[in-house]
Amino acid sequence: MKYNKVRWGIIGCGDVTEVKSGPAFQKIENSELIAVMRRTGELAKDYAKRHNVLKWYDNAEALINDPDIDAVYIATPPESHKEYTIKAAKAGKPVYVEKPMALNFAECQEMISACEAAGVPLYVSYYRRALPRFLKIKELLENKAIGDVRFVSTTQYQQALVDEGGSKNTSWRVQPDLAGGGLFFDLASHTIDMLDFLLGPIKAVQGFASNQVGNYRAEDIVTGTYLFENGVHGIGSWCFSAFEDVDTNEIIGSKGKISFSTFGNDPIVVTTTDGSEGFSFELPQHVHQPLIETIVADLTGDRDQCPSSGLTGARTSWVMDEMVKSFY
Structure with a gap:
């Protein structure tokens, strides 16, 4: 599916979203941040007020199922990346997930499979690929x-x-x-x-x-x-x-x-x-912005796919798993 404008929701509006990523969604052409979520509702409300975001939630599923949201940025610790990615995919929404992509390579594979089954793209925030x-x-x-x-x-x-x-x-x-x-x-x-x-x-x-x-x-x-x-x-x-x-x-x-x-x-x-x-x-002021621009361009049909996909992100997780497996 191609979008005229990509309307984003953020799950986990913590420190990384304050400058590095969050404001970029508002500054990119054909992109808009319309909702944020944090488990502590008052913190989500405060973020929304400071960043001029229309809606806030303290429940991830409520944000994922919001009909006004087209795509989901998951900015939580890796422990919940797989869960939220699969839920967003089942809701038919493209996913942009923080790095590392998941707790391990096996979880990455589950995320890729879920997005492929749902026919939605999966992007990973290795933003250096676009700097x-x-x-x-x-x-x-x-x-x-x-x-x-x-x-x-x-x-x-x-x-x-x-x-x-x-x-x-x-x-x-x-x-x-x-x-x-x-x-x-x-x-x-x-x-x-x-x-x-x-x-x-x-x-x-x-x-x-x-x-x-x-x-x-x-x-x-x-x-x-x-x-x-x-x-x-x-x-x-x-x-x-x-x-x-x-x-x-x-x-x-x-x-x-x-x-x-x-x-x-x-x-x-x-x-x-x-x-x-x-x-x-x-x-750039917002280091995620060049990569997010490629995602928005991809979702609106203006250019080729973003250089940081679920497949490339999973390769990095596999390498890390191999390097530490004797320790764990």
């Missing part, structure tokens, strides 16, 4: 700026997260039953999905995960290797209890390398025997 910064890296690779790609290396680490007062962290992001794993699932998912976008699908994975500090039950360090379908090799290390914050990716080719961060906005640097060249980009 100019990462589109530039893809262009550089396609234009052989570093020759043929040989391998990619990722090193990401940060200081341990603790609650105020130094107590053990209790954020949902480090509770496996709510998040699928620890901060690896929350943060590394962006990098792994971005590498899928830049280099293609990963076909084989080996990984190790541990909890070295004991601040929470989930893993706090993951290291691994992977092989892409096109023969490129990859190595990655993610540690969430180190002494400083580091975020570095390098794609090494036969004639040079591309260096960049996943979360920072420092310049992309291309290095060859001829020297180095940097490329800088301003992040």
Whole structure:
């Protein structure tokens, strides 16, 4: 089904929707945010008032079944992604779901099957696939700026997260039953999905995960290797209890390398025997907006499908599952 205007409802209007995503639905042509939901009704009401949203709910099914809503954005923790996606699909409504797509790859497959059976599209909020910064890296690779790609290396680490007062962290992001794993699932998912976008699908994975500090039950360090379908090799290390914050990716080719961060906005640097060249980009105010624009364009029939689908999102979940399966 194609829409003249996509009327959105948000399930879970928490922090991520305040600036990163929520306002974008109102600013995109042929798009409108008309309802939000949060389990605590007063918080949903407050969000609706502050963002000029017509309706608010404290019940997800009521929002999903609202006849004025065409498509649903699920911005809850991963624990409820599968449930709400399947309910929205059965209501005949396209779904845009937060990352990681679900608690695990098996749940992703159920979500994909439900949306396929209902004939509705499923999108995942790996928004870097639509940001100019990462589109530039893809262009550089396609234009052989570093020759043929040989391998990619990722090193990401940060200081341990603790609650105020130094107590053990209790954020949902480090509770496996709510998040699928620890901060690896929350943060590394962006990098792994971005590498899928830049280099293609990963076909084989080996990984190790541990909890070295004991601040929470989930893993706090993951290291691994992977092989892409096109023969490129990859190595990655993610540690969430180190002494400083580091975020570095390098794609090494036969004639040079591309260096960049996943979360920072420092310049992309291309290095060859001829020297180095940097490329800088301003992040949009609402980082989800470029990706949501592709979704709206898809749903209104103006262009090809969004680059972040249920199929691509599930591939990232499979890689993460493989890297931590010995720990769980």
